[in-house]
Amino acid sequence: xxxxxxxxxxxxxxRVEKTPEYAVILGTGLGDLVDHIEISAEIDYKLIPGFPxxxxxxxxxxxxxxxxxxxxxxxxxGRFHYYEGYDMKEVTLPVRVMKExxxxxxxxxxxxxxxxxxxxxxxxxxxxxxxNLFPENPLRGRxxxxxxxxxxxxxxxxxxxxxxxxxxxxxxxxxxxMHGVYVxxxxxxxxxxxEYEYFxxxxxxxxxxxxxxxxxxxxxxxxxxFGVSVITDLGGKDVTDVPTHExxxxxxxKAQPVMCGLITSMLVRL
Numbered sequence: 001x002x003x004x005x006x007x008x009x010x011x012x013x014x015r016v017e018k019t020p021e022y023a024v025i026l027g028t029g030l031g032d033l034v035d036h037i038e039i040s041a042e043i044d045y046k047l048i049p050g051f052p053x054x055x056x057x058x059x060x061x062x063x064x065x066x067x068x069x070x071x072x073x074x075x076x077x078g079r080f081h082y083y084e085g086y087d088m089k090e091v092t093l094p095v096r097v098m099k100e101x102x103x104x105x106x107x108x109x110x111x112x113x114x115x116x117x118x119x120x121x122x123x124x125x126x127x128x129x130x131x132n133l134f135p136e137n138p139l140r141g142r143x144x145x146x147x148x149x150x151x152x153x154x155x156x157x158x159x160x161x162x163x164x165x166x167x168x169x170x171x172x173x174x175x176x177x178m179h180g181v182y183v184x185x186x187x188x189x190x191x192x193x194x195e196y197e198y199f200x201x202x203x204x205x206x207x208x209x210x211x212x213x214x215x216x217x218x219x220x221x222x223x224x225x226f227g228v229s230v231i232t233d234l235g236g237k238d239v240t241d242v243p244t245h246e247x248x249x250x251x252x253x254k255a256q257p258v259m260c261g262l263i264t265s266m267l268v269r270l
Contacts, residue, residue: 001089002144004050008093009100011048016041016065022073022267023103025094025214027110027230031077032253033260039066045078052090054078069267074098081210083188088138092217096147099221105162105270106218107263111252112206112229115196116180119205119231121251124258125178126166127158127227130212131204133185138213139220148220157219162226162266169265175258180205182229184212196235206231228262230255 013019017040026033045053045061054061064075080091098106114123143150163179170177183199185191187209191199199207206229218225232251 002146005093005096005100008048008050008097012043012063012097012101015043018072019101020065020072020074021102021104022071022107022270023098023105024073024075024107024263025079025109026075026077027079027108027210027252032256033068033263034064034075034077036260036264037064037066037068037073037075039064041065052080052086052093054080069264071267071270073267074101074103079210079214081188082134082136082186082213083209088134088136088140088213091213092138095214095217095221095223099147099218099223103223105224105226106214107266108211108214108225108227109259109263110182110208110211110227110229111232111248112182112208113191113196113233113235114206114231115200115234115236116178116205119178119180119234121231121234122255123176123178123231124255124262125180125182125206125229125231126163127182127211127229128163128179130157130182130184130215131199131202132212132216133183134212135186138217148222152220154216154219157215157225158227159224162224165266165269166226166262169262169269173261173265175262177262178205178231180229182211182227183207185209191235193235193237193239196239197237200236207235226266228259230259
């Protein structure tokens, strides 16, 4: 595993002018942030030896390197999911490679279903914590001390200073920014009304099929994390709308300007 991480990182280094301290993982329908990046290099996943390939519609499948908000960053345009058949180490391999390249701060985004009664479709939710309901933890198995400790704390999985910065910027711009707990599930089915109610009862505000594994590994590696969800649909016993992947993508696209503006402004201030 260590050799694989180093080999992939070396391959990427050979194709970029420098390595970044900041990285962004772009979720379903949120790939347009790339349009705001002054791109200096891009690498298709298929060209990277040992790298997974995204199979989900709306996930382009390439690494982008360039400048955003005055900072040199890398962006994953398309992520990997447990429901695609990858194991957790494959899902989180890109985060390991990011750390090897020198990334210290990770921004993660996703599309999520909301069960908080105050949420509206199109809201942007800053993730303050998560509940891990995946059947496998990405740290299961042998631990490599070079990558992180055997029992990493998840007390502050989402960096409080980054959350405070996002709040300050949103307030200054008059942007409606919600806070909440993200529930991570295996998918690929959308949730039943009863499951939405269950997630709400146990403390969740939004639910999705990604992010949690990547955040666990990022914390294990000592990286700071900022997470944001776009609420693309609502669920619960009193909701009759049936979500589809196409509708989720459309709702995410509408919220893109807020998410893109927020992350860009945060990078300017860091």
